[in-house]
Amino acid sequence: xxxxxxxxxxxxxxxxxxxxxxxxxxxxxxxxxxxxxxxxxxxxxxxxxxxxxxxxxxxxxxxxxxxxxxxxxxxxxxxxxxxxxxxxxxxxxxxxxxxxxxxxxxxxxxxxxxxxxxxxxxxxxxxxxxxxxxxxxxxxxxxxxxxxxxxxxxxxxxxxxxxxxxxxxxxxxxxxxxxxxxxxxxxxxxxxxxxxxxxxxxxxxxxxxxxxxxxxxxxxxxxxxxxxxxxxxxxxxxxxxxxxxxxxxxxxxxxxxxxxxxxxxxxxxxxxxxxxxxxxxxxxxxxxxxxxxxxxxxxxxxxxxxxxxxxxxxxxxxxxxxxxxxxxxxxxxxxxxxxxxxxxxxxxxxxxxxxxxxxxxxxxxxxxxxxxxxxxxxxxxxxxxxxxxxxxxxxxxxxxxxxx
Amino acid sequence: xxxxxxxxxxxxxxxxxxxxxxxxxxxxxxxxxxxxxxxxxxxxxxxxxxxxxxxxxxxxxxxxxxxxxxxxxxxxxxxxxxxxxxxxxxxxxxxxxxxxxxxxxxxxxxxxxxxxxxxxx
Numbered sequence: 001x002x003x004x005x006x007x008x009x010x011x012x013x014x015x016x017x018x019x020x021x022x023x024x025x026x027x028x029x030x031x032x033x034x035x036x037x038x039x040x041x042x043x044x045x046x047x048x049x050x051x052x053x054x055x056x057x058x059x060x061x062x063x064x065x066x067x068x069x070x071x072x073x074x075x076x077x078x079x080x081x082x083x084x085x086x087x088x089x090x091x092x093x094x095x096x097x098x099x100x101x102x103x104x105x106x107x108x109x110x111x112x113x114x115x116x117x118x119x120x121x122x123x124x125x126x127x128x129x130x131x132x133x134x135x136x137x138x139x140x141x142x143x144x145x146x147x148x149x150x151x152x153x154x155x156x157x158x159x160x161x162x163x164x165x166x167x168x169x170x171x172x173x174x175x176x177x178x179x180x181x182x183x184x185x186x187x188x189x190x191x192x193x194x195x196x197x198x199x200x201x202x203x204x205x206x207x208x209x210x211x212x213x214x215x216x217x218x219x220x221x222x223x224x225x226x227x228x229x230x231x232x233x234x235x236x237x238x239x240x241x242x243x244x245x246x247x248x249x250x251x252x253x254x255x256x257x258x259x260x261x262x263x264x265x266x267x268x269x270x271x272x273x274x275x276x277x278x279x280x281x282x283x284x285x286x287x288x289x290x291x292x293x294x295x296x297x298x299x300x301x302x303x304x305x306x307x308x309x310x311x312x313x314x315x316x317x318x319x320x321x322x323x324x325x326x327x328x329x330x331x332x333x334x335x336x337x338x339x340x341x342x343x344x345x346x347x348x349x350x351x352x353x354x355x356x357x358x359x360x361x362x363x364x365x366x367x368x369x370x371x372x373x374x375x376x377x378x379x380x381x382x383x384x385x386x387x388x389x390x391x392x393x394x395x396x397x398x399x400x401x402x403x404x
Numbered sequence: 405x406x407x408x409x410x411x412x413x414x415x416x417x418x419x420x421x422x423x424x425x426x427x428x429x430x431x432x433x434x435x436x437x438x439x440x441x442x443x444x445x446x447x448x449x450x451x452x453x454x455x456x457x458x459x460x461x462x463x464x465x466x467x468x469x470x471x472x473x474x475x476x477x478x479x480x481x482x483x484x485x486x487x488x489x490x491x492x493x494x495x496x497x498x499x500x501x502x503x504x505x506x507x508x509x510x511x512x513x514x515x516x517x518x519x520x521x522x523x524x525x
Contacts, residue, residue, distance in 0.1 A: 130473075138493070162523040164496070210525065212476055217493050260521035262479075265472055266497045379491060 002093045003057070003081035006067075009074035015047040016040065016105040017098050017177075018073075018121065020066075021090040023056035025111035028225070030069045032111045037071035039121025047105070052097055054090040055079040062111075086191075088198035095180040103177040105129065110171045114223040123216040124174035127267045133211020135174035135267070136165050136203065139222045143373055143381035144280040147366045148233075148240065150385050153200060156244060156336055159392040159399075161207040161251075162258035165215065169200040169240060170222070182209050188246045196236050197243030204247045208254050217268035221277040230286075237362065238355040245343040256400060260393055277378070287367040288322045294360025301357045305342045307334055307402075317364065327368035329391040335361055337399040406451035406519055407431040411441065411467070412483065413459040417504065421454060424508045430515070438462040442474055450478075452518055454511070455498075457484040465494040472497045479518035481511070 018036045022029055033051060040049045050073065053066040057079050066077060078097060080089045091108070098106055107124045109116055120137070127135045143150075149167060157168050182205050193201045206213065248255065295318060303311050313331045320326060339358055343351055373381040408430045410421045418434045425432045433448055435441060437459050445453070453471065457464035464482065471480055482489065482501035489495050499521070500514040 162521070166496075215496075254524055257522065257524045260517055262477060262521055262523060263472070263497050263499060265476065266469065266494065269469055269494045383490070 001080070001089075001096060002078045003084070004077075004079040006063070006077040008067075009050075009076075011050050011074050011076060011101070013048065014050040014101045014103045016044055016049040016107070016125065017052055017094075017101060017103040018049060019052045019054055019091075019094045019106060019108045020111050021054045021056075021087050021094070021108065022058060022062050022066075022111045023085070023087070023090075024058045024060040024062060026058070026060040026062050026065045028111040028113070029053065029062050029065045032109055032113065032116055033066055033069040033071060033075075035116045035118055036109060036121060037069075037073040039118035040073055042118050043122035044105075044125060050074045050076055050101065052076045052078065052094060054094045054097070056085055056087075056090055057082045086194040086198075087196070088194035088201070091198055091202070092184075092194075095183045098177050098180045099184070105174065106177055106180075107174045108172055110224075112225045113172070114225070115220060117220070120172070120218060123218060123268045124172065127214040127216060127265065128174050128176050131212060132214035132265055132267075133176050133179060133209065134203070134206035135214045135216050136167055137170055137172055137218045137222075138166060138215045138268075139170065139218050140220055140275055140277050141167075141378075142221075142277040142280045143376070143378050144282045144370060145221075145277065147282075147369065148237065148362070151332075151365050151369055151388075152336065152362060153240065153244070154385065155333070155389045155392040157200070157204070157207075158261050158389050159333075159396050160248065160255040160258065161204065162255075162261045163207055163213050164261050164263050164389075165203060165207070165213060167215075168203040171199050172222075173199075173202065174216075175202075175206065176211070179206060179209060179211070182206075188243070188250055190242065190246060192239035192242045192246075196239040200240055201243050201247065204244070204251070208251050212265055214265040214267050217266065217271050219268065219271035220275045233359070237359055238352065241355055241358065242343070242351065245340050248340050249344050252403065256403070259396075261389070282366070282370050284367055284370055285322065287363045287370070288325065291360050291364035291367060292318065294357070294364070298357035298360065301353070305354065305357070306338045310334060310338070314361075325364075325367055325371055327365045329388045330395055332361075332365050333392045333395040334398055337395070337402055340399070341402045405429060405431045407433065407448065408515070409433050409435065409445065409448065409450035409453045411435045411438065411453060411459075411464075412456040413437055413462070414456070417456070417483075420506065421508070421511075425512075425515075428512055438464075438467040441467060442470060445471065445475060445478070452479045452481065452515060454481050454483050454515075457482055457489050465489065465492055468497050469494060477523075479521070481514050481518060483511070
């Protein structure tokens with residue numbers, strides 16, 4: 001699939017691949033490449049490694065910046081064709097390259113992370129050497145950072161596949177080279193997977209491959225370029241959720257057998273200094289407005305999709321007003337389960353509107369989370385999330401019933 | 405009858421857990437610290453471990469990492485007098501935790517859930 005490749009060292013084999021997917025990342029690629037090279041030299045000096053920039057045909061000089069970064073590690077640049085956008089397509093190119101190089105260990109790092117350090121490469125790569133199949137990082141996060149993960153992706157994935165992977169869609173990870181076969185064979189390769197859905201897609205495939213999963217304590221927050229998380233939500237939300245729902249259809253034989261959940265392996269417990277994350281701001285009035293707007297736009301659809309107990313409950317929640325706002329987790333779990341079923345049954349042309357109708361409810365759930373945890377420490381808020389996950393697991397019999 | 409290994413350096417806790425859990429239908433074996441614990445687990449093959457966090461000369465959270473690394477899916481319930489251990493991220497490798505109490509209702513509930521947990525192999 002690679003449209004273009006530059007392999008100045010003529011590398012044909014590698015033990016370890018360090019991959020950096022990009023699209024117009026001239027600003028960050030140099031720093032990330034330098035840290036990656038240091039990490040590989042410091043922690044995996046005995047392995048034959050290569051740094052692969054899998055690009056989306058950037059026009060801002062990303063390729064040139066990648067090659068001009070001083071490094072003793074060999075480098076390969078691969079790119080999709082100009083019309084093939086999306087991180088998923090970059091990673092698909094990577095999977096093919098990993099297969100070709102017969103690499104045993106793969107670590108992927110996002111290019112726009114400002115504080116990536118050589119130790120991160122060890123934390124994502126070493127567990128693979130020790131027998132794990134897939135490694136997700138555990139970044140230090142503020143309680144209101146990545147609410148899509150805390151309120152939806154983590155509890156849903158955990159109750160479906162039975163592993164407590166706290167940050168399953170984070171963008172950086174490590175995996176054993178063999179896993180690319182499962183990625184390349186997957187029957188789900190939608191437009192969403194080719195874009196923002198790819199991270200959760202990879203984790204789901206790894207979970208279903210029954211390989212040991214590891215979480216690695218990074219001990220630091222992940223500092224990105226400044227982004228407004230809510231500005232990207234209308235694009236990010238349907239791509240991530242549709243990917244989860246599509247994979248639910250494929251893996252229903254697996255998740256229907258899962259009862260409760262289990263922890264994963266843990267790496268990086270020798271991390272002594274843990275940084276404090278920067279507080280994430282949330283505009284509760286705006287979240288409330290978005291939630292209320294959902295009633296005008298989607299009330300009819302909600303009545304068609306959800307269990308008969310849900311809509312009266314939503315009316316009740318609306319009646320609470322902002323000050324006393326509370327969205328019960330059991331209702332939220334039933335909403336997601338009903339929506340997953342409706343998505344599976346809907347014609348393809350109707351699926352986008354279904355996901356749009358879920359967004360105001362998700363924002364309502366985030367608002368409820370913010371209100372419940374506003375006086376809590378990060379650790380207390382984390383315990384709150386864990387309790388929400390338990391509620392999802394307790395409500396799973398409802399999913400099994402509606403899915404039949 | 406599922407076999408439970410209780411690891412605790414306090415004798416009265418080992419006795420309490422043994423008596424109550426035997427009464428609840430479990431086979432119970434005990435260890436007073438982490439000495440040769442992994443070998444013991446290999447030999448005895450318990451279905452579940454109840455692990456004290458603070459033992460003289462032994463840190464239960466470090467033992468937990470060793471157990472998890474060698475026996476990936478073996479259920480471990482942390483047992484502790486204080487819940488401040490949750491500040492240590494190592495604790496997330498446990499299936500559950502309980503605060504020590506003479507009322508074992510919560511512990512028995514967690515044991516039942518842990519033993520009921522199933523993932524396709």
